[in-house]
Amino acid sequence: MTSTTDKKNINLTLKIWRQNGPDNNGFETYYADDISTDMSFLEMIDVINERLTLEGKDPVAFDHDCREGICGTCGTMINGRAHGPEKGTTLCQLHMRHFADGDTLVIEPWRSRAFKIIKDLVVDRSPLDKIIQAGGYISVNAGKAPDANAIPIPQETAETAMDAAACIGCGACVASCPNASAMLFVGAKISHLALLPQGKPEAMIRVMAMVNEMDRQCFGNCTNHRECEAECPKEISITNIARLNREFIKSGLF
Numbered sequence: 244m245t246s247t248t249d250k251k252n253i254n255l256t257l258k259i260w261r262q263n264g265p266d267n268n269g270f271e272t273y274y275a276d277d278i279s280t281d282m283s284f285l286e287m288i289d290v291i292n293e294r295l296t297l298e299g300k301d302p303v304a305f306d307h308d309c310r311e312g313i314c315g316t317c318g319t320m321i322n323g324r325a326h327g328p329e330k331g332t333t334l335c336q337l338h339m340r341h342f343a344d345g346d347t348l349v350i351e352p353w354r355s356r357a358f359k360i361i362k363d364l365v366v367d368r369s370p371l372d373k374i375i376q377a378g379g380y381i382s383v384n385a386g387k388a389p390d391a392n393a394i395p396i397p398q399e400t401a402e403t404a405m406d407a408a409a410c411i412g413c414g415a416c417v418a419s420c421p422n423a424s425a426m427l428f429v430g431a432k433i434s435h436l437a438l439l440p441q442g443k444p445e446a447m448i449r450v451m452a453m454v455n456e457m458d459r460q461c462f463g464n465c466t467n468h469r470e471c472e473a474e475c476p477k478e479i480s481i482t483n484i485a486r487l488n489r490e491f492i493k494s495g496l497f
Contacts, residue, residue: 315411325415353418370460378452407434416471422463430483
């Protein structure tokens with residue numbers, strides 16, 4: 244349970260998953276004292292790592308890059324929630340003011356057969372890249388930007404495609420799904436391209452290739468639990484999964 248606090252500094256108990264090999268793993272407890280509520284969650288981890296380094300201990304490994312909610316690199320489970328308790332927020336955008344003094348936070352990596360743990364909170368997200376490589380693009384030569392923009396597209400269609408394109412591929416949908424399904428991720432990529440004229444010529448080949456690759460990467464099946472939609476930091480709708488299913492059926496028929 245989270246709450247906003249007026250206190251400028253808080254004390255937390257962190258139970259962080261540490262893993263440096265298949266037989267060397269488990270939770271370790273750290274005390275985060277005098278943490279400013281103005282910090283982001285990753286800045287708080289930076290403080291913990293600086294203290295660990297000064298003590299001669301191994302810092303906690305975690306993924307990050309832009310720290311602006313754009314790249315999709317960051318992401319851990321905090322008390323069982325992907326990216327933490329704030330809706331529509333990536334881990335790097337989560338601030339410590341959303342936690343209360345004395346809270347205990349359980350921090351662990353994405354849990355999925357497809358996402359192998361590299362170290363501590365770092366997982367291998369390359370299976371998502373392989374799905375994109377299988378067909379998440381168009382090879383149609385649309386020319387320069389003015390030529391590509393010469394095709395009239397209804398505003399509603401363009402906005403729906405852009406909503407799907409907002410997916411940053413962080414993997415929160417996979418981590419939050421009880422089946423570790425990547426259907427929301429694949430559905431967003433399929434919707435983005437299938438809705439636009441440039442993507443229609445290869446739509447049938449694309450959906451079949453991406454779904455087949457998703458299966459090869461050992462992602463689970465969708466059973467409509469909707470945790471993916473609830474935890475997605477970009478609030479991607481599961482209507483994209485429905486569109487993926489329609490596109491897949493059309494591909495199988497034709």
